[in-house]
Amino acid sequence: MxxxxxxxxxxxxxILEASLFEFAEEGYEKASTNNIVxxxxxxxxxxxxxxxxxxQLYHYLVEYSLRTIQEQYxxxxxxxxxxxxxxxxxxxRLKWEVYxxxxxxxxxxxxxxxxDMSGLPERLLSQYxxxxxxxxxxxxxxxxxxxxxxxxxxxxxxxxxxYFLGGYEERLKNELKGQSVQxxxxxxxxxEFFEYLDVLKVTFYEEERT
Amino acid sequence: MxxxxxxxxxxxxxILEASLFEFAEEGYEKASTNNIVxxxxxxxxxxxxxxxxxxQLYHYLVEYSLRTIQEQYxxxxxxxxxxxxxxxxxxxRLKWEVYxxxxxxxxxxxxxxxxDMSGLPERLLSQYxxxxxxxxxxxxxxxxxxxxxxxxxxxxxxxxxxYFLGGYEERLKNELKGQSVQxxxxxxxxxEFFEYLDVLKVTFYEEERT
DNA sequence: CCTCCATTCGACCACCCTGGTCAACTTAAA
DNA sequence: TTTAAGTTGACCAGGGTGGTCGAATGGAGG
Numbered sequence: 355m356x357x358x359x360x361x362x363x364x365x366x367x368x369i370l371e372a373s374l375f376e377f378a379e380e381g382y383e384k385a386s387t388n389n390i391v392x393x394x395x396x397x398x399x400x401x402x403x404x405x406x407x408x409x410q411l412y413h414y415l416v417e418y419s420l421r422t423i424q425e426q427y428x429x430x431x432x433x434x435x436x437x438x439x440x441x442x443x444x445x446x447r448l449k450w451e452v453y454x455x456x457x458x459x460x461x462x463x464x465x466x467x468x469x470d471m472s473g474l475p476e477r478l479l480s481q482y483x484x485x486x487x488x489x490x491x492x493x494x495x496x497x498x499x500x501x502x503x504x505x506x507x508x509x510x511x512x513x514x515x516x517y518f519l520g521g522y523e524e525r526l527k528n529e530l531k532g533q534s535v536q537x538x539x540x541x542x543x544x545x546e547f548f549e550y551l552d553v554l555k556v557t558f559y560e561e562e563r564t
Numbered sequence: 565m566x567x568x569x570x571x572x573x574x575x576x577x578x579i580l581e582a583s584l585f586e587f588a589e590e591g592y593e594k595a596s597t598n599n600i601v602x603x604x605x606x607x608x609x610x611x612x613x614x615x616x617x618x619x620q621l622y623h624y625l626v627e628y629s630l631r632t633i634q635e636q637y638x639x640x641x642x643x644x645x646x647x648x649x650x651x652x653x654x655x656x657r658l659k660w661e662v663y664x665x666x667x668x669x670x671x672x673x674x675x676x677x678x679x680d681m682s683g684l685p686e687r688l689l690s691q692y693x694x695x696x697x698x699x700x701x702x703x704x705x706x707x708x709x710x711x712x713x714x715x716x717x718x719x720x721x722x723x724x725x726x727y728f729l730g731g732y733e734e735r736l737k738n739e740l741k742g743q744s745v746q747x748x749x750x751x752x753x754x755x756e757f758f759e760y761l762d763v764l765k766v767t768f769y770e771e772e773r774t
Numbered sequence: 775c776c777t778c779c780a781t782t783c784g785a786c787c788a789c790c791c792t793g794g795t796c797a798a799c800t801t802a803a804a
Numbered sequence: 805t806t807t808a809a810g811t812t813g814a815c816c817a818g819g820g821t822g823g824t825c826g827a828a829t830g831g832a833g834g
Binding site: 384468503505506507510511513514516517518519520521522524525528549550553554556557558 | 594678713715716717720721723724726727728729730731732734735738759760763764766767768
């Protein structure tokens with residue numbers, strides 16, 4: 355939609371943010387265009403001047419979100435780090451940074467990925483598929499497997515770390531819910547998180563050969 | 565509500581289940597009494613014959629859920645097991661069993677606990693507080709701390725296990741979403757889960773003294 | 775100054791759903 | 805046959821829905 359793209363940045367930001375949050379919280383059907391225009395501070399008519407209807411707005415948001423995640427997050431992951439746990443440190447730190455700078459996009463996406471996307475246009479579906487593949491590869495490519503201890507299943511150690519990351523992230527989101535982004539002492543949580551991963555290094559990696 | 569309590573079991577079950585699911589999925593405000601009566605297969609009038617209004621129905625569901633979790637789950641946790649990981653095995657197995665037998669209650673409760681409960685009557689609030697305290701004690705009371713290895717923070721090992729449990733549970737819920745309860749090969753997941761915990765025993769507990 | 779057109783607004787539309795009521799009906803017991 | 809409890813769904817006023825459109829605004833070009 356050229357009309358929307360050429361808008362001044364600030365207004366664009368307000369409309370995108372309001373729309374992403376509304377769809378994230380309510381889902382497609384129940385999201386209210388009235389709420390969106392109220393939150394974005396524009397007249398009702400403008401939304402349908404920029405986007406021809408609710409569905410087209412939604413598709414625009416999906417594309418925008420997938421692109422943002424690709425550009426801001428995935429494309430910046432450092433796959434030169436062969437130590438799995440060290441890579442997880444870097445990946446997670448980057449993820450949180452990008453998350454806090456793009457709250458609306460991430461919240462919209464996390465509900466999007468859980469929802470039924472089968473109704474989306476082909477172009478968006480393949481864009482999503484590519485994102486999945488990239489994300490998977492970036493996490494596991496060129497990992498040095500010899501670091502792990504050998505008396506238990508390496509796959510299980512791998513997965514335990516994954517589940518731990520998921521659980522920790524969720525607790526973090528719950529704890530920070532409602533706080534303003536600026537008020538969050540980011541480094542404090544990074545430090546604590548790294549300490550946990552260091553414990554996993556001691557317990558999951560082979561002992562240092564002296 | 566005496567009217568409702570003395571109903572035949574089957575009808576009671578249908579109404580409870582329909583209500584719990586509706587409130588769980590939509591939240592209090594957006595939950596529709598029309599949907600509930602349709603799903604429960606009763607006339608609109610009956611719901612307001614049993615419960616004087618929407619709010620009273622909701623309060624009844626809260627109390628019912630708290631009571632169910634207390635009776636079916638918490639009161640059956642075995643606190644004689646001093647080995648933390650072994651206790652987690654027992655607790656989790658019991659939790660899953662009860663979860664599958666009371667899907668509606670657990671789904672309602674998990675949204676309830678995340679929501680703002682400050683508007684609830686005092687009686688329900690203190691009932692909830694008691695549940696929290698009990699749950700905490702049952703998980704940590706009389707644990708044998710000497711089993712853990714001593715070269716890393718015991719608290720961190722504790723928490724990592726907690727986060728792992730949370731992450732694993734969430735993945736399981738996602739994987740099983742949409743499947744009918746009967747179709748689930750419960751034991752398969754229990755077995756896999758226990759294997760993970762055994763890995764944690766090897767890595768987090770002190771080596772056997774020979 | 776006027777003209778023109780892109781931009782902006784919000785009142786308005788027909789439609790749908792809401793929590794709750796109530797007159798009418800059925801059932802079952804006395 | 806009488807009485808009361810149980811049950812129904814049409815109905816209500818109120819509010820929200822996605823989307824439209826006539827009118828107002830503002831700035832550029834003549």
